[in-house]
Every structure is written in structure tokens, then in C-alpha cells.
Amino acid sequence: MQDRVLDLAYEVSRITEEKVGVIEQVMRQTGILAINARLEAARAGSAGSAFSIVAQEVGSVAQAIRNVSADLRAAIAGNVALLESAGERMRVEMRGARFTDLARNAIEIIDRNLYERSCDVRWWATDSAVVDVLAYDTPEARDFATRRLATILRSYTVYLDLWVADAAGRVVANGRPERYPHVIGSDVSGTTWFREAMRTHSGEDFHVCDIEAAAALFGAPVATYSTAVRRGGETQGERLGALGIFFDWEPQATAIVSGVRQSGEEPGACVMMLDQDMRVIAASNPERRDTRFSLRIDHPERGYYVSGDRLIAYALTPGYETYRGLGWYGCIDAPLAPSN
Structure with a gap:
């Protein structure tokens, strides 16, 4: 939906620019015709005086229309810019919320898996x-x-x-x-x-x-x-x-982070699990494993933020049943704008 809003904003901007450009071109031609008419009226002397007044009015109308078209372009450009900005914020918010849910889903799956391990050891x-x-x-x-x-x-x-x-x-x-x-x-x-x-x-x-x-x-x-x-x-x-x-x-961990369902247009996104020291203990991109990730925690349990040209979403382990978790985070590091 948010991409559709942005697409419409760009299309409105394109059509407006195109049509206002056509109007200005017509008015320039009209202005030139008005000037030529005044020259011919002047050459005709007193016989052309009435036509000179008409030519002058045509030139005035052409200028007025050019002024209106310029004002229209400026007004629409400003509103389109606001629409684009709102659409971009909407896109970031919706992707951020979706990625946060995916990050939580990943850490919940591992929590449930590890809860079973805690049952196994006590049973055996x-x-x-x-x-x-x-x-x-x-x-x-x-x-x-x-x-x-x-x-x-x-x-x-x-x-x-x-x-x-x-x-x-x-x-x-x-x-x-x-x-x-x-x-x-x-x-x-x-x-x-x-x-x-x-x-x-x-x-x-x-x-x-x-x-x-x-x-x-x-x-x-x-x-x-x-x-x-x-x-x-x-x-x-x-x-x-x-x-x-x-x-x-x-x-087991690789299967979970690689299985997190994304929308297909996120080739640059990396799904990770971070331990309490922010060490990457699992990642859909193998090159990220065993590195440190500087996660900015604005909200203790879950959230997202923009860092440069990246969108970062995270969720703290909620634990499962008697397994309280180890302070791990599910995390997704994705491009701010999805690839087309």
C-alpha cells in the first residue's frame, strides 16, 4: 500500500510537470503572436489601433496564465513533496513493524526449541x-x-x-x-x-x-x-x-534464520540472532557470524530504527514456559529502500 502511495505521488508529479510545461509552451507562443500582432498594428497606423489594444490584452492574458501555471507548479510540487515524505515514512514504519515481527518470530522459534532441550536434560x-x-x-x-x-x-x-x-x-x-x-x-x-x-x-x-x-x-x-x-x-x-x-x-539455528519469511524483494536483508553481548550467533548471511553487531536498543523488548541507509529491527527473547531465555535478540538488518 505504501509503495502504491509513493508511485501515485511520483505519477502526479510527472503528469503535472508535463501538462504545466505544455501550457507554458502554448502561452509562450501566444505571447510571441501578441507581440507580432502589435508590431503589425503599429505598422498599420491609426487603422490598426483597435487591433493593437486586442493584441496587448492577449499578451496580458498569456502572461497571467504563465503566472498561474508557475504558481500551480510550485503548489503541486510542495504538496507532492509532502505526499512523498509521508509515503516514505509510511513505508519505513510498515517495513519496520513487519521486520520487528519477523525478528521476534525467529527468536521465539529458537526459544521454544531450547525449552525442549531443557526438558530433555531433566528427563534423561x-x-x-x-x-x-x-x-x-x-x-x-x-x-x-x-x-x-x-x-x-x-x-x-x-x-x-x-x-x-x-x-x-x-x-x-x-x-x-x-x-x-x-x-x-x-x-x-x-x-x-x-x-x-x-x-x-x-x-x-x-x-x-x-x-x-x-x-x-x-x-x-x-x-x-x-x-x-x-x-x-x-x-x-x-x-x-x-x-x-x-x-x-x-x-538448527541456520535453518531458523534462513527460514524467516521475507517478501522476496529483500535480497540485501540479513536475519540474525545476537547473544547478550551482541555477538552474532546465527545469521542468514554466513559472513556475519561470530562478529559483533552494534544494536541500538531504543525500547527494551522490541523496536526498529534507521541507521544510514539501513533499517534495523529487533526483538528480545520472550522466553518460553520455564525457559527464561538468555537475553538474546532476533535482529534483521535490511536496506532502507527495498530493491526493485
């Missing part, structure tokens, strides 16, 4: 195979836990691996030992995910880390969720160790 920490490998730590228990974790991974393809660590931070089982054979026996006691898991107050609590490259998983970016594994799988049971699950961030 009560699995008897996970509990028993820490309660008994026998070869049979380790083998059973490994097979059980592998079964989970076959159904939940969004994870790179699942690790079970004892109270000292030693990994005793993982779901993909054939892919990550170095994991068993490794010390994770110094990692944030393990320390925070062992600090959880009950089986209803969990911890999630910001997106980071996991060296033990060959540098893949992951969202790591963790919670304590408790004796008997009880909510208030003794903490026996920790379960860490590694969400395969890259393909």
Missing part, C-alpha cells in the same frame, strides 16, 4: 541407565549407559553427544564413543556446565551455557544443557554427578 537425568552408571560404576553399567545414550541420540538427531560425569568431573559414559573416543575418562570438573549442574538445588533445575565452540567436539558450536544426576532419579536425591547434553547449534 532420571533415566535408570544414567543413574545406575553413577551409583554403581561397573563395566556392565557403563556399557548399558552407553547403549542407552546411543539410543537416545538416534531418536534426537539435534544433539552431537550426551555425557555422564561422576561427582569428581570424570566422564564415565557418552552416546557416541565411536565418534568421540577421547571423551571417556576426560576431566570436565573445570567446565561451566559441570560446575553449574552440581550446584542445582533440585531435579527441576538445569543450566544452559551461551553458544560456544566445544573443543572436545572438534570445535562445533553447541548450546550445552546440564543438570545433576540424583540418586534414585529423585528430585531431591543426592547429587551423584552430572549429565551434559550438547545441542548441535549450527544447523
Whole structure:
């Protein structure tokens, strides 16, 4: 609609300029004819005096019409400029609101996705195979836990691996030992995910880390969720160790930002997710990933603004159910004017 308003403004301006130009051309010709008529009347002497008066009046009328056409051009030009300005503001406002909704949609989708991950880690920490490998730590228990974790991974393809660590931070089982054979026996006691898991107050609590490259998983970016594994799988049971699950961030996040529906005429737009430090953790343009984006937050939860020739829209993570979010933003950086 806003583009139609601008198109009409430009068309009115073009037609007005064209028609006023025609009027002025006719009046110039009329003025020349009036001058010629006065010359001929002067040459005719007293016999042409009456015609001279008519020629003079024609010249006056022509000048008056030229003055009117000039005033008309100025008046219409001023109003067309106002119309164009209003149309441009309308376009920016409508695109800004639409992009803000799209940014919120993207961050809401990832929130719902990550909420499910928080449910997964709390559920799997009560699995008897996970509990028993820490309660008994026998070869049979380790083998059973490994097979059980592998079964989970076959159904939940969004994870790179699942690790079970004892109270000292030693990994005793993982779901993909054939892919990550170095994991068993490794010390994770110094990692944030393990320390925070062992600090959880009950089986209803969990911890999630910001997106980071996991060296033990060959540098893949992951969202790591963790919670304590408790004796008997009880909510208030003794903490026996920790379960860490590694969400395969890259393909999931890329699918979300690349799947945000735009109108097709936005080839220069980039859909991003920003963490609380404004680091680009996902982007429809791969070149933007792992860079910093200077987001100007005029309104805490959502908004848009113009920066140079770019339109920036953003929305803060609203969280989902018991997942409060990590202060991330969905963000769209687009050309101020859509490409034709």
C-alpha cells in the first residue's frame, strides 16, 4: 500500500510537470503572436489601433496564465513533496513493524526449541541407565549407559553427544564413543556446565551455557544443557554427578534464520540472532557470524530504527514456559529502500 502511495505521488508529479510545461509552451507562443500582432498594428497606423489594444490584452492574458501555471507548479510540487515524505515514512514504519515481527518470530522459534532441550536434560537425568552408571560404576553399567545414550541420540538427531560425569568431573559414559573416543575418562570438573549442574538445588533445575565452540567436539558450536544426576532419579536425591547434553547449534539455528519469511524483494536483508553481548550467533548471511553487531536498543523488548541507509529491527527473547531465555535478540538488518 505504501509503495502504491509513493508511485501515485511520483505519477502526479510527472503528469503535472508535463501538462504545466505544455501550457507554458502554448502561452509562450501566444505571447510571441501578441507581440507580432502589435508590431503589425503599429505598422498599420491609426487603422490598426483597435487591433493593437486586442493584441496587448492577449499578451496580458498569456502572461497571467504563465503566472498561474508557475504558481500551480510550485503548489503541486510542495504538496507532492509532502505526499512523498509521508509515503516514505509510511513505508519505513510498515517495513519496520513487519521486520520487528519477523525478528521476534525467529527468536521465539529458537526459544521454544531450547525449552525442549531443557526438558530433555531433566528427563534423561532420571533415566535408570544414567543413574545406575553413577551409583554403581561397573563395566556392565557403563556399557548399558552407553547403549542407552546411543539410543537416545538416534531418536534426537539435534544433539552431537550426551555425557555422564561422576561427582569428581570424570566422564564415565557418552552416546557416541565411536565418534568421540577421547571423551571417556576426560576431566570436565573445570567446565561451566559441570560446575553449574552440581550446584542445582533440585531435579527441576538445569543450566544452559551461551553458544560456544566445544573443543572436545572438534570445535562445533553447541548450546550445552546440564543438570545433576540424583540418586534414585529423585528430585531431591543426592547429587551423584552430572549429565551434559550438547545441542548441535549450527544447523538448527541456520535453518531458523534462513527460514524467516521475507517478501522476496529483500535480497540485501540479513536475519540474525545476537547473544547478550551482541555477538552474532546465527545469521542468514554466513559472513556475519561470530562478529559483533552494534544494536541500538531504543525500547527494551522490541523496536526498529534507521541507521544510514539501513533499517534495523529487533526483538528480545520472550522466553518460553520455564525457559527464561538468555537475553538474546532476533535482529534483521535490511536496506532502507527495498530493491526493485
